[in-house]
Amino acid sequence: MLAKFLLSVLCLSMIAVAIKTDPSRSRSVLGSGSHEGPHLRLLTWNIGYAEMEDDSRAHTKDLRAVADTILSQDPDVVGLQELTGPEQLNILLSYLHKRYQGFVAPAGNSDRVDAVLVKGGGTRFETFKAEQKYAVAATFHPSQSAEVVFVSAHADAFKAERRRVFVGDVVDWARNRPNQSIAFIAGDFNFELNAKDESHLYTDNVKNDSEAYSYLLKYFRDLGRDAGYTAVDDRRIDYIFGPPETVALRRAEVLRDAAVGQMDHWPVLIEVAL
């Protein structure tokens, strides 16, 4: 009887410990720094469709909804991926009532392009080659702040080895901007980092993505880390990376009600104080 009583007490005390130390507490990103300055809103969104669709690039009929999301969230700069080309960008800009300037990267050997939109004027756009693809960047001056460089990029969906080379090129380009510039890298990087859920224990794919992500974190900070998954199947593959120290994170959110049609990604919205 005594043994049973002791076991019951032990079992109940363990339950009490588990309840008392429940780690599912709400975490706030708002207190991540005392830095106050001009705020900058950044948004990245792969507006393409899920793979099983005939054309997995962005669909023109969805651009109105994309524009509505952008207008309602009012980001200062937007990175978009998987557009079909400059025609779609022009349609989107018209839906945005010309409040944004935009630019698309060359298609290269791909059938889809990345784009970047910046609110207001005075923006310098440029594209650069990363691995076999192109990324697009916008350089602009928010009021009372240093120059901001924003890169929109899309890494290979299928080969981790290519993603690693792509990331290396993008990071090297971004970190070599002039010293005073504040650089952000945004886009769909397709990293498969959640190895715990994989059936295998260790593969080159996991290692390549791990190295690519680690290289990004060597110079940048993953601003959307606590915002959760960004694509179907609970994958976090869309990121916005920013400088590790010079900006204070104010908001990180995945807008999960924004996708329309067969889109398989949600936009990631980040707000920082410069």
Added chain:
Amino acid sequence: MINQLRLEFLKLVRSRSFSVSFIALTSFVVLMLWGFYSYAERKAGEQVTSQFKYTYESKSYFNGLTFALYSVMFSFSLLIPIFVAMTAGAQIAGERQAGTLRMISVRPVSRVSLLLSKFLVVAFHTYLLVAFFIGLNLLVGLFFVGWGDLQLYPGALNLVDEPGKLLRDEALWRFVYASLSGTWALLVIAAIAMLFSVLFESPAVATVSTLALYLVFLIIGRVEFFEHLRPYFFTTDMDFWRDVFKPEIPWQSFQHYGGICGAYTFGILLLALTIFERKDIKS
């Protein structure tokens, strides 16, 4: 009770499964060493480092602590549970199959002390297995791979969100912690195997049932269809033992999942005890 413990321990040490478990773990370490060595040679070669501008798989990354970490991580969920289930599953059912359970039960030893002493011996064996495996990996790592700091990266092993490092001495302490947290997590399997050992006539059935239950939850927990059920599987809670290798140990979550594992262990043991006390032993 002490006498009972001593007898049970002697029985365990003299059993074939005891030596088999240590031999199997040693063989695994040898295999791991061979795989790790050839992988490190290949991956730290000049060809790879010239192909990519950045790789952490350098000669400093591949050291004895990294070897021990990978070896322990790979074996923990699939290899060590087999031996724990085997030992615990044989405790009552083994006596029954050998025809000794009835005899033991008529001696002036209570069934409570019999079952608890058997469980304590299984717990000790589990700790011995984990500590031996960790110690052997560290020794092999030291002599064949070399010492260094333990570098951790996101993705691989899924331990950290950003690159981190544990200095050598701190990392060694973390392995000591892992021997305790790992044992605590494995006691859930030991308790389930003890319960099945009480329920079933044959130790083989008790062991296989335990492993089947464990593997079903482990596999289902990795299938996306059951993602919403994952938090309710004991296999998910058992994963807390790995947290000791994080640069900053998340103590709150560590205690939470450690508490859940403890509740499973003591709860299942209580159930096994209740059933065993009332069970009619006919064999």
